[in-house]
Amino acid sequence: MPILIKAYDLLKEYRLSENIIVRAIDFEQQKLEIKESEFLVIMGPSGSGKTTLLNLLGGIDRPTRGEVFIGTTCLTKLSERKLTRFRRHYLSYVFQFYSLIPTLTAIENVMIAANLVGIKGKKAFQEAKAFLQKVGLEERMFNFPAQMSGGEQQRVAIARALAKHPQVIFVDEPTAQLDTKTGLEVVKILREISQDGTTVIMVTHDEKMAHFGDRIIFLDSGKIVKSKSIEPLSANMM
Ligand code: ADP
Ligand code: MG
Secondary structure (H helix, E strand, O other): OEEEEEEEEEEEEEEOOOEEEEEEEEOOOEEEEOOOOOOEEEEOOOOOOHHHHHHHHHHOOOOOOEEEEOOOEHHHHHHHHHHHHHHHEEEEEEOOOOOOOOOOOOOHHHHHHHHHHOOOOOHHHHEEEEEEHOOHHHHHHHOOOOHOHHHHHHHHHHHHHHHOOOOOOEEOOOEEEEEHHHHHHHHHHHHHHHHHOOOOEOOOOOOHHHOOOOOEEEOOOOOOEEEEEOOOOHHOOO
């Protein structure tokens, strides 16, 4: 598969006070390349820079130095307005807390995302239904978030992410609120999504979840300290 995402020489500093600067990501001379359809997992201890890296790759945050490309688009060179538009059309995000709209049903939550990229009416409904089926929630389509378990809400959030037909889905600790069995169900869905052709980048600190990826990179103090490919067979057999 061709490379989809490239990050070069990334540096992200946060200034805490006059003299205190935190280097959250520090890839001096290091590059990171992620293939189309790859399921990349980012691991590392708390505070190692995982969320910062995800946000830089996903155009949620801008680096202090360095560049991020998705396809031929250099995110770091886009104006705020163009970056927002690029994110809206090509990128989706799933977070630890599902952030569904509580006053809308599952299918309405998914349809809103479809509407954002111009998929409207009956088509939006049918696609939303199909994505909810894909995550195993066809029977919950007309339920409100409060009527669903954490795992079910997270699956709605994944269906919502899919509704835009994004190139990349960025996922930060999607299973942190879930028990192991439910968490594994969620990660297996993410694996399927990547096998269907969408690039998935997931932060987790749970080794059991990480092994569903194609590759794990380990961060420490803002640097990539290790990178490991996962045998395709071993993950499929789980
Ligand atoms: P992780 O997701 O691996 O736990 P983060 O990427 O959230 O780590 O944070 C990396 C480092 O950057 C930490 O030292 C954290 O305190 C710091 N940091 C993250 N976000 C901010 C921020 N908005 N302002 C100041 N420091 C931050
Ligand atoms: Mg984090």
